[in-house]
Amino acid sequence: MRGDDEQQGIVFSYINPEDRIPQDHPLRDIRAIVDRSLKDLWAHFEALYARRGRPSIPPERLLRALLLQALYSIRSERQLMEQIDYNLLFRWFVGLNPDDAVWDVTVFTKNRERMMAGEVSQQLLTAVVAEAGRHNLLSEEHFTVDGTLIEAWASRKSFVPKDEPPTKGTGARGKKLLRDTHESKTDPQARLYKKSAAGESRPSYLGHVMIENRHGLVVAACATQSSATAEREAALAMLDQRGRSADKVSEATVAITLGADKAFQEEKFIAGLRKRKVIPHVAEYAPNDKWPNWLTEQERRHPGFAVSQRKRKLVEKVFGWGKLDSILRQVKVRGVRKVDWFFRLLATAANLVRMVKLIPAQ
Numbered sequence: 001m002r003g004d005d006e007q008q009g010i011v012f013s014y015i016n017p018e019d020r021i022p023q024d025h026p027l028r029d030i031r032a033i034v035d036r037s038l039k040d041l042w043a044h045f046e047a048l049y050a051r052r053g054r055p056s057i058p059p060e061r062l063l064r065a066l067l068l069q070a071l072y073s074i075r076s077e078r079q080l081m082e083q084i085d086y087n088l089l090f091r092w093f094v095g096l097n098p099d100d101a102v103w104d105v106t107v108f109t110k111n112r113e114r115m116m117a118g119e120v121s122q123q124l125l126t127a128v129v130a131e132a133g134r135h136n137l138l139s140e141e142h143f144t145v146d147g148t149l150i151e152a153w154a155s156r157k158s159f160v161p162k163d164e165p166p167t168k169g170t171g172a173r174g175k176k177l178l179r180d181t182h183e184s185k186t187d188p189q190a191r192l193y194k195k196s197a198a199g200e201s202r203p204s205y206l207g208h209v210m211i212e213n214r215h216g217l218v219v220a221a222c223a224t225q226s227s228a229t230a231e232r233e234a235a236l237a238m239l240d241q242r243g244r245s246a247d248k249v250s251e252a253t254v255a256i257t258l259g260a261d262k263a264f265q266e267e268k269f270i271a272g273l274r275k276r277k278v279i280p281h282v283a284e285y286a287p288n289d290k291w292p293n294w295l296t297e298q299e300r301r302h303p304g305f306a307v308s309q310r311k312r313k314l315v316e317k318v319f320g321w322g323k324l325d326s327i328l329r330q331v332k333v334r335g336v337r338k339v340d341w342f343f344r345l346l347a348t349a350a351n352l353v354r355m356v357k358l359i360p361a362q
Contacts, residue, residue: 017088017091017092017097017098018092020088020092021089021092025089026356027071027089027093029356029359030067030071030093030352030353030356031064031093033128033131033352033355033356033359034063034064034067034128034352036131037124037127037128037130037131038060038063038064038124038127040127040130041120041123041124041127044118044120044123045059045060045120047118048114048115048117048118048120056111057103057107057111058095059111059115059120060095061094061095061096062107062108062111062115063120063124064093064094064095065080065084065090065094066080066108066345067345067348067349067352068080068084068090068093068094069327070326070327070345070346070349071326071349071352071353073326073327074327075327075332076332077105077108078105081102081103081104081105084096084102085102112338112341115341116337116338116341121341121342121344121345121348122344124344124345124348125218125220125221125344125345125347125348125351128348128351128352128355129217129218129219129351131355132217132351132355135355135358135359137214137215137217137355137358137359138212138214138215138217138219139212139213139214140212140256141254141256141257142212142213142214142256142257142259142304142307142308142311143210143211143212143213143219143256143257143258143259144210144211144213144258144259144260144308144311144312144314144315145208145209145210145211145231145235145238145258145259145260145264145315146208146209146231146260146261146312146315146316146319147206147207147208147209147230147231147234147263148195148206148207148319148322148323148328149193149194149195149202149204149205149206149207149226150204150205150206150207150223150328150330150331150339150343151202151203151204151329151330151331152184152187152190152202152203152204152205152330152331152334152339153186153187153330153331153332153333153334154184154186154187154190154203154334155184155186155203156192156201156202156203158184158185158186158187158203159178159182159183159184159185159192159203160182160183160184160185161181161182162180162181162182162183165180165181166180169181178192179191179192179227184203186203186334187203187334187335189205189225189334189335189336190203190204190205190225190226190334191203191204191205191225191226191227192204192226193206193226193227204226205223205224205225205226205331205336205339206223206224206225206226206227206230206231206234207221207222207223207319207322207328207339207343208221208222208223208224208230208231208234208235208238209221209315209318209319209347210235210238210239210242211314211315211318213259213307213308213311213312213314215314215354215358216314216315216317216318216354217351217354217355218318218347218348218350218351219242220238220241220242221238221343221344221347222234222237222238222340222343222344223336223339223340223342223343223344224336224340225336231263231264232263232264232266232268232269235258235260235264235269236269236272236273236276239258239273239276239278240276244256244276244277244278245276246272246275246276249275249276249277253277254277255277255278255279256277256278256279257278257279257281257302257304257308258273258278258279258280258281258282258308259281259282259308259309259311259312260280260281260282260283260312261282261283261312262282262283262284262285262291264280264282265282265283265284265285265291265293265294266294267292267294270282270294270295271294279299279302279304280294280295280299281299281302281304281305281308281309281312282295283309284300318347318350321350321353322346322350326346326349326350327346328343328346331343
C-alpha cells in the first residue's frame with residue numbers, strides 16, 4: 001500500500017545525537033583524542049578566564065569548532081556557524097545539543113585575542129603530541145624540518161610606498177629592500193616573496209613545521225614573515241622550543257638528527273645545529289664555488305643520513321593536506337600573530353587525521 005506524504009512536524013525527539021553518529025565514523029576517534037587533550041588544558045583555561053562575571057562559551061567548544069573548520073575545509077567562520085546550525089554531526093562534535101542555539105560569528109573574533117595571548121593553539125598542539133607519545137607513535141631521535149609559502153589575504157596591487165621609509169634597509173650592508181620601502185594597505189605585515197625562481201612574488205607568510213621521522217607527526221610548528229633566512233631561524237627556534245637550546249645541552253645530552261633540504265645548507269645554521277647536539281642531515285649541493293657545502297665527512301657518512309633524506313619527504317604530506325584538502329593555501333586572517341595561531345591549529349588538525357589511522361593499530 002502506498003504511504004501518505006504527510007509532513008507533520010514532531011514536537012519532541014527521543015533519539016540521542018550520540019546514537020545518530022555511525023560507530024565507525026572517523027570523527028568519533030578524533031573527538032576522543034581531542035577530549036583527552038583538552039582535559040590536560042583545564043588548568044590553563046582556568047588561568048585565562050576571570051573567576052567572576054557572566055559565564056562565557058566554553059573554550060573547549062570553540063576549539064572543537066575551529067578544528068572542524070580545518071578538518072572540513074570550511075572557508076570562513078560564518079560558514080562554520082551556518083553548518084553547525086543544521087549539521088547534527090558537527091553539533092555532536094562541538095558539544096551542542098540539537099535544541100541549543102549556535103553562537104554569533106563575532107564570538108570567534110572576541111575570543112581569538114584571549115586565546116592567542118594564552119598561546120592556546122600551541123598548548124593544544126603540545127597536548128596532542130603528548131597523546132601521540134603515550135601511544136608510542138613518536139621518534140625521539142630523528143626529525144625533519146621544512147617550510148612552505150602561505151598566501152596572505154592581500155593583493156599585489158595593495159602594496160604602496162611607506163609614508164616614512166627607514167633611512168637604513170634590512171638588506172646586506174644596509175641596502176633598502178622592497179619590504180623596507182613598501183607595505184600592503186590590506187595586510188601591512190605580509191611581504192612579497194617567492195620560494196621558486198620561476199614563481200611569482202606574492203603577499204605571503206611562511207609556515208614552518210618540524211616532524212618526527214617515524215610517522216610524520218608534527219611536533220612543532222610556527223608561522224613567520226617571509227624572508228630568505230626565516231626557515232633557518234624558525235628551525236633553530238623550534239629546536240629551542242623542544243628543549244634543544246645551546247645553553248641547555250650538556251655532554252650527557254643524547255644527540256638527535258635533523259633532516260632538511262638544500263635551503264638549509266648554510267654555515268651559521270649548520271653551526272647552530274652542532275651547538276645543540278643535532279647531527280645535520282641536510283641535503284647538499286653539487287660541488288661548486290657559489291654554493292659551498294658545510295657538512296663534515298663524518299656527518300656525510302652517518303648511517304642515518306640516507307634514511308633521513310628519504311624520510312624528510314613525509315613533511316610534504318602535511319603541506320599537501322593543508323593546501324589541497326584544507327584552508328592553508330590562502331589564509332583568511334591578517335597579521336603574523338593570527339597567521340601563526342591559525343597555522344599551529346592546522347598542524348594540530350593534520351596530526352589528528354594521521355593519529356586516528358595509527359592508534360587503532362597499536
